[in-house]
Amino acid sequence: MVDLHQEFENSRFYHQARIDRRSADALLGIAAGLTADNAINQQEAEFLIGWIEHHLAHLDDPVINLLYRRLADMLSDGVLDADESAELLDILRQFTGTPANNARPFNAPATLPLNNPAPMLDWPDRVYLFTGAMAYGPRKECEALVLERGGLIGASVSRKVNFLVVGSVGNDQWLHSSYGTKIKKAVEIREAGGGIAIVSEEHWQRAVFG
Template identity: 30%
Template sequence: MASNQLVLNRFVSTSQLDKSINSLLGLVEGIAIDGVINETEIDFFMRWLSEHVELANRHPFNELMPVVQTAVQDGILDDEERQDIIWLCEKLKSTQYYDQVTADIQRLHAVVGGIIADGLISEEELRGLSDWMEDHSHLKTCWPFDEIESLITGVLADKVISPDEHRQLKDFFSEFIALLDDRTITSPLIQEGSAFVGLCAVCPEIEFDGKMFCFTGASNRYSRQELFHVVEQFGGLTSNSVSKKISYLVVGADGNPCWTYACYGRKVERAIELRKAGERLLIIHENDFHDAVADLK
């Protein structure tokens, strides 16, 4: 670690300490989510210790570090040790500087980082992650909850992770393995040009009254003006461009299910940028849009 980074760590803010605890908590859960912990994952866990060594004498790390060091010194993280670390993290987590949503999003980032720590993603890990997300459904609409949920749903549809799907998951999950890089933790980059199973929200809750909609891609049912008319009919607003005012970006159904940015252009890219910046803009599939309309008729 660079010397200037060590100096900065000595004066790290309380919010950074909270973030580190949330990251450790998610990391422990992610590594153990499939019930198996291997040597590569233990090595990844040891990285967290080495990257926080300068904080060992500061609260709350002076309480946390001895527990973590004792747990991993034999190269094995058993269930009892895992539960001890999680319990202590939960006790030390501060909600004074971060609301629960922010803390849990940081935790989700680290859970995903823990899963990819050994470079392999199994069906058991994906199902464990899916269960975790179901227990934290209050994170819906927050980056990257919807994107991860969409990927998992698509990959597990046939109960088999193909080599291409594993590569796609690995590309996406690998963005979350940096533990101290603030840019990666708070707004990880999505690799442009990568083909994902889908980035549309799964079973989104769609409201119309007072909400603004934008559309991209080709519809297999309506013209753009007809779609605008449907939205306005139920009290919604429409826009031709993506901005912070947008509540929903609707992706047209006439497209390859494994689409990339190139299929729909700058609107999807802009929507992703806004989501990473913390805007609760939903990217939804046209079929879900039509289902929501049908429910109102």
């Protein structure tokens, strides 16, 4: 017998995922549009936070949640001052992957979860963890490079991990909540004052190969 209730639930979740993806894409476009004139005013900031609350408040996405929390902090006193406006412009550029001079269309993955500025990577007794697909090669080969330099490999995201390295293959999926839980947990630990740093594979490769 067909379980109509389960069929409905499966269909509902499928369509909700499609709606969430479209909303995430829309947010990317909105953010890119707001940064086009190299300035963010209070009306634009209030519009953006209202849009997120209406369309994506339910979405447990670390990138969008970071953007939302920073927006909420800036507007908590009802005023977006000049320093906050400049900071918000930089955050939105990180979110869209848009360069400061808007020289090319936004097509880079969001960099908002990454530590900015990126920390110096050291090796002896420092714990590394990898997530996503690495352009360098299989994860075991990446881990071997860390071990050769005296570093350690973590088993899972925790306060014991010093560096979470995000693979550069397919990390545009950050905007669609399909990258698993490692980034989400790392962001939560970092926001709570933990010492974990989130870095790109590109930054890690520069530290490894010079």
